[in-house]
Amino acid sequence: MVKKKKTNKPRSVSEDGEVLRVRLPEEGEVLGQVVQILGGGILLVRCLDNNTRKVRIPGKFRKRMWTRVGDIVAVMPEYGMREDEWGTLTYRYRNNEAIWLEKNGYIPSEFLL
Numbered sequence: 001m002v003k004k005k006k007t008n009k010p011r012s013v014s015e016d017g018e019v020l021r022v023r024l025p026e027e028g029e030v031l032g033q034v035v036q037i038l039g040g041g042i043l044l045v046r047c048l049d050n051n052t053r054k055v056r057i058p059g060k061f062r063k064r065m066w067t068r069v070g071d072i073v074a075v076m077p078e079y080g081m082r083e084d085e086w087g088t089l090t091y092r093y094r095n096n097e098a099i100w101l102e103k104n105g106y107i108p109s110e111f112l113l
Helices: 095-103
Strands: 030-037 042-047 052-056 072-077 086-092
Touching (some): 042 086, 052 072
Parallel strands (some): 052 086
Antiparallel strands (some): 030 072
16 A cells, blocks of 8 residues: 655745745735625625625535635626626635734724624
8 A cells, every 4th residue: 555645735925935824815806704695606795895796606616615694705806897796706714814814914803793
């Protein structure tokens, strides 16, 4: 029996060279907080750019990424005709990741419910 070598998960590196375990929002993504679950794979999300968007959950995340009211999520706005109204969910942050984002200034503390 051949043993496989365990590898660590890939980690992102900040601008200072610090190794991060939290996924930061990529270019074009906006952080937001789930306000309401509308059903049918649609969430109502209050974003940091002062827009409230209807966010759809893509099929590859629907059964794997369960979201609740109050969760911090990364949203990719639907650029084009309705970028202030619609978006697509790209990542849901866990509680400890959301606390880290708030502590390091990515999310203002008055934004959270």
